[in-house]
Amino acid sequence: LAIAHNGNLVNAGSLRRQMEHEGSIFNTTNDSEVILHLIAKSRQETVDRAAAEALRQVQGAFSVALIDPKHVILARDPRGFRPLCLGRLDDAWVAASETCALDMIGAKYEREVEPGEIVVLHADGRMDAYKYVEEEVEPASCIFEYVYFARPDSYIYGRSVDEVRRRQGVVLGREAPVDADLVIGVPDSSNTSSLGYAAETGIPWELGLIRNHYVGRTFIRPSQEIRDYSVRKKYNPVRHIIEGKRVVMVDDSIVRGTTMRRLVKMIRQAGAKEVHLRISSPPITHPCHYGIDTPIRKDLIASSHSVEEIAEYLRVDSLAYLSVEGLMESVRTTKGFCQACFTGKYPVEFEGEGKDVFEVTGRRA
Incomplete structure (x- = not known):
């Protein structure tokens, strides 16, 4: 299972400490690895349902792409901090942060992955999509x-x-x-x-x-x-x-x-x-x-x-x-927009450790 992640998890430190206490071994200082460990610990029967369970536990900003041998799984956080769009290239699906990436390869823009949504792209070309969170929150896309x-x-x-x-x-x-x-x-x-x-x-x-x-x-x-x-x-x-x-x-x-x-x-x-x-x-x-x-x-x-x-x-x-x-x-x-860098009003509370806690402290959190 591979992951690509645009954003930052604000509770990665506490989740990592909890999982290390339970025996998980981390190999990087990247907060994205927290998502992979949460998926690995899940008892759900499919990767997308395990991903949904994992993403309900993390807080902050994330647009992610997960790839296994049979699927590409896309997801955005419930507030939609970071962009993620979906396109078609002939019979194939294409995903990117920006539509210009689709233009450059001749793909046709289809739609955005919605905040709080998981999109499952199957190897046979089928697509499934569903909300992985029930509670509606105020959008906070990054201005x-x-x-x-x-x-x-x-x-x-x-x-x-x-x-x-x-x-x-x-x-x-x-x-x-x-x-x-x-x-x-x-x-x-x-x-x-x-x-x-x-x-x-x-x-x-x-x-x-x-x-x-x-x-x-x-x-x-x-x-x-x-x-x-x-x-x-x-x-x-x-x-x-x-x-x-x-x-x-x-x-x-x-x-x-x-x-x-x-x-x-x-x-x-x-x-x-x-x-x-x-x-x-x-x-x-x-x-x-x-x-x-x-x-x-x-x-x-x-x-x-x-x-x-x-x-x-x-x-x-x-x-x-x-x-x-x-x-x-x-x-x-x-x-519908996050203006925290200008106003100091943060839509999601954070632990106070900062985005690079693992790198700054030089320790396994």
């Missing part, structure tokens, strides 16, 4: 998928990512206009929102930053020295576009602030007369416990600094964030 993680050519939770991000930029332009000569986005995740900002404010959009696509995400790098080096490798400003101009730089979010400080320095070194920073999401004030690798709270710059203090640290002429209300206006709803 940060729209802000940053998902590709703009995907549909997430039934909405176009490109359309939502473009509206984020439009609303941001309405909330925080500024006199400037050009708008640039921090590629790639901010390109669409920067286009929306430019359209709303009437300021010309330019490709002022070039991204090296062979460098990964910078905010999840393990040390500040490595993050700084990654920023230098990842971005390069286009001097002839920026030099002598009042620049509005649009980015999707600020985590620690160290990457952005380095970016602002690069834009100024390229000759920008002014640098105005606009962020197409609210300030990140709380860490995510549901699968996004954000730092502990004290390392989040917005958790302990005002907008004015952050602007001074980043050395920008002005700084403005999209409001929480503006973000929800962009997705055209006020319910």
Whole structure:
């Protein structure tokens, strides 16, 4: 039995300690292994029913795919934190987090796996689906998928990512206009929102930053020295576009602030007369416990600094964030999304150990 898991289990520590006390032997520090052990301990007659029993015991965020010799079993947590979609390729079934993965192989999108649902795909092409939890809970899909993680050519939770991000930029332009000569986005995740900002404010959009696509995400790098080096490798400003101009730089979010400080320095070194920073999401004030690798709270710059203090640290002429209300206006709803990283209101309680408890403690929990 193999498992793929997108998310984070918030009660993995207590479940693991209980099973180790009962004799289970864990071979990894991965919370996904907890699910496999729960399935192995189940007395249910089929793998999907054993998986259902296991998933009723775990808490947090999970979109999972289980594979045995005869089946593929898909499931989402009851609140639907993480996306999971289903498609067809000729007579075969295809599953992925984002619809763009289906597009790339020529598969046809069928539907999303619903929160609290198990889908069983049989080797002969049949599909069974059922709810594995009876209690209905308020949906809490991750809003940060729209802000940053998902590709703009995907549909997430039934909405176009490109359309939502473009509206984020439009609303941001309405909330925080500024006199400037050009708008640039921090590629790639901010390109669409920067286009929306430019359209709303009437300021010309330019490709002022070039991204090296062979460098990964910078905010999840393990040390500040490595993050700084990654920023230098990842971005390069286009001097002839920026030099002598009042620049509005649009980015999707600020985590620690160290990457952005380095970016602002690069834009100024390229000759920008002014640098105005606009962020197409609210300030990140709380860490995510549901699968996004954000730092502990004290390392989040917005958790302990005002907008004015952050602007001074980043050395920008002005700084403005999209409001929480503006973000929800962009997705055209006020319910159904987890906003914990912006508000501190967590939909599911957690044990307080953090997403990487096994790695940090260096012990078998």
